[in-house]
Amino acid sequence: MSEQCSRRKNCRLCNSEKLCQCFKLESTPPANSFIKKEDILKEQERFPLEIYFCENCFHVQILDIVDPKILFENYVYVSGTSPIFVKHFEDYADYILKNFPQTENSLIIDIGSNDGTLLQFFKQKGHKVVGIDPAKEICSKANDQGIETLNGFFNFEYSKKIKENYGKAGIITANNVFAHVDDLTDFVSGIKQLLSNDGIFVFEVSYLADVIDNLLFDTIYHEHLSYHSVISLVSFFNKNGMELIEANRVETHGGSLRCIVKLKDGKYDIKESVSNCINLEKKLGLNELDTYRKFFNRLEMKKNELQKLFEKLKRDKKTIIGFGAPAKATTFMYQFCINEKIIDCIIDDSPLKQGLFSPGMHIPVYSSEKIYEKKPDYIIILAWNFSQSIMKKHDKFKNNGGHFIIPLPKLEVY
Ligand SMILES: [Zn+2]
Incomplete structure (x- = not known):
């Protein structure tokens, strides 16, 4: 394992070693590690994302710890x-x-x-x-x-x-x-x-x-x-x-x-x-291991549903871009395989992220003006908890014939 990541063996809250793995997500680079253009040829290291459940105090946690200096010293969230x-x-x-x-x-x-x-x-x-x-x-x-x-x-x-x-x-x-x-x-x-x-x-x-x-x-x-x-x-x-x-x-x-x-x-x-x-x-059932295993099955179903939609859109030669580059979009994109083959770029309103490239996949991030310049057929909202306000703000895109894909909690296309 890399020096940038260590792994603990006991529960973060009660110190018990009675830990069970609930599920494993795709490994990713640090979720906020957006990079500059000159670094896009360098591969970024990916770290495990495995969820564990403590049988003693029911705490849910990850055990792989990426060095906080890497995660927080150049933090861009304001x-x-x-x-x-x-x-x-x-x-x-x-x-x-x-x-x-x-x-x-x-x-x-x-x-x-x-x-x-x-x-x-x-x-x-x-x-x-x-x-x-x-x-x-x-x-x-x-x-x-x-x-x-x-x-x-x-x-x-x-x-x-x-x-x-x-x-x-x-x-x-x-x-x-x-x-x-x-x-x-x-x-x-x-x-x-x-x-x-x-x-x-x-x-x-x-x-x-x-x-x-x-x-x-x-x-x-x-x-x-x-x-x-x-x-x-x-x-x-x-x-x-x-x-x-x-x-x-x-x-x-x-x-x-x-x-x-x-x-x-x-x-x-x-x-x-x-x-x-x-x-x-x-x-x-948060105090039962089985709840987390079921959760992961639900997730896999959602992923399959979205994959089918992408396959259809790509067959029909539709262009797709992403909207929203919060940290959680990194987990989302890796877990649901939304990579550079699916989307051409990501729109984000934060000037701190515009001009940079997404963690690991290195997809460019632009301001919302790019929507009207590129005129994609579809926008998938990666920051899906803000779907309603994003769609409202960009109703011009929809009025001009574009479509929005809301991936979760229920897959919907507008
Ligand atoms: Zn515990």
């Missing part, structure tokens, strides 16, 4: 570029401050703060804010915009330095980070050390219930080491001297959980949302 996420974070800050009021000037720390989108809303309300993010460029952008942001990977060691320099925090947030961390026990010790007695730790993660129920298999990529359920989180936090007090379902990324955690002797009560999620998870 939250402030998407109006949907900006609104999401504004509501998020409102919810937290309303339900967990803070004294003026209290410190709020965001781990994986990206360009500071969430922190700016806390700052506007008069709180002292500090962000931490491993991506160098995004950090300097956040600092330029007046959000103090430290460049680094958060862990127990790092938390000591933060405490020395800034003191304890009333609120610590970490969104779409908790699934990225291999050593969660160390991460949570860092949180505990930084949190004031009545403080709360809030994090958002993709929710395993949504992944399974809505076939969000493309959220599986190397950045996401864990696919969290409330059942396994409750026992994890208990073991680590903390308590999960809320588990609210939110719409981000096709279905996420906003979890709120306090120190064991902290002052807030446990809300009903926690037991509601546990009941749902039992109903969906």
Whole structure:
């Protein structure tokens, strides 16, 4: 195995070695490793994507860990570029401050703060804010915009330095980070050390219930080491001297959980949302291995359906392009064999991705002007959870005789 990838042998949450393989996706390069034109002849290394289930605590995870430096230091995702996420974070800050009021000037720390989108809303309300993010460029952008942001990977060691320099925090947030961390026990010790007695730790993660129920298999990529359920989180936090007090379902990324955690002797009560999620998870069978095997069979059926459609379109000499180049499109394209033989290019609205080439397959990424220049017969929406808004924005393409293919949750052609 490559030096860039290591493999753990026990459960990330409970350390048990009773792990069973649920299924195996196609191996891919890191999902965000878009490359420049001068590198398109270089082959990119692909890493395994195998999903394991812990028979002891039911945690679902991948065990192959790609070096975080490769994954996150040149990260191109910027939250402030998407109006949907900006609104999401504004509501998020409102919810937290309303339900967990803070004294003026209290410190709020965001781990994986990206360009500071969430922190700016806390700052506007008069709180002292500090962000931490491993991506160098995004950090300097956040600092330029007046959000103090430290460049680094958060862990127990790092938390000591933060405490020395800034003191304890009333609120610590970490969104779409908790699934990225291999050593969660160390991460949570860092949180505990930084949190004031009545403080709360809030994090958002993709929710395993949504992944399974809505076939969000493309959220599986190397950045996401864990696919969290409330059942396994409750026992994890208990073991680590903390308590999960809320588990609210939110719409981000096709279905996420906003979890709120306090120190064991902290002052807030446990809300009903926690037991509601546990009941749902039992109903969906998230605590049974067989559920994941069935999930994979469903996935294979969807793949066959889409392959048949492509074969027909190619026989009829139709041209197809892709729309949307989020990280998850990499898993999606590899698993469903959407390669350079199927699509000529990918459209993406992020200027940071335009002009680059897709991970591994090296398909060029352009701005949406290319649709009207190239006039393809079909656009397959790779960012399929945004299908409705993409189709609405480009109804001109459809009015001019073009068609949209929505691959999931149900294959549809418009
Ligand atoms: Zn476990």
